[in-house]
Amino acid sequence: xxxxxxxxxxxxxxxxxxxxxxxxxxxxxxxxxxxxxxxxxxxxxxxxxxxxxxxxxxxxxxxxxxxxxxxxxxxxxxxxxxxxxxxxxxxxxxxxxxxxxxxxxxxxxxxxxxxxxxxxxxxxxxxxxxxxxxxxxxxxxxxxxxxxxxxxxxxxxx
Numbered sequence: 001x002x003x004x005x006x007x008x009x010x011x012x013x014x015x016x017x018x019x020x021x022x023x024x025x026x027x028x029x030x031x032x033x034x035x036x037x038x039x040x041x042x043x044x045x046x047x048x049x050x051x052x053x054x055x056x057x058x059x060x061x062x063x064x065x066x067x068x069x070x071x072x073x074x075x076x077x078x079x080x081x082x083x084x085x086x087x088x089x090x091x092x093x094x095x096x097x098x099x100x101x102x103x104x105x106x107x108x109x110x111x112x113x114x115x116x117x118x119x120x121x122x123x124x125x126x127x128x129x130x131x132x133x134x135x136x137x138x139x140x141x142x143x144x145x146x147x148x149x150x151x152x153x154x155x156x157x158x
Contacts, residue, residue: 088104
């Protein structure tokens with residue numbers, strides 16, 4: 001879903017619905033999300049799916065690590081790699097090619113030494129955040145308004 005969603009952003013940009021800055025921000029924002037899921041490991045479905053994305057992008061030269069171990073991205077190459085990965089994944093699904101899907105998992109769903117080193121550097125960073133939805137504090141007020149409006153509609157329709 002992430003891969004096809006990113007690709008769709010490029011299509012929507014071409015149609016004038018998004019600008020370059022928005023699409024670039026989405027692609028750059030995908031990188032920390034990959035690491036967030038990869039930290040769960042290759043034995044967990046989301047971790048393995050994100051390893052496939054990461055390794056595909058790596059192989060296509062779209063992402064790399066600099067000498068200090070920081071990840072860098074070539075956005076035009078990343079867009080092309082995402083397009084080719086989306087094509088590959090959707091074709092695998094459409095054709096139901098179980099054998100080729102297994103080969104993809106074996107080839108791309110693995111921890112590279114570079115990824116392991118990067119994940120180790122993230123050891124002190126929490127794996128996930130605990131979201132706090134401020135909107136919940138507004139729910140009682142919203143419910144009261146909805147009830148009042150509902151009562152007003154009943155009175156005006158009678």
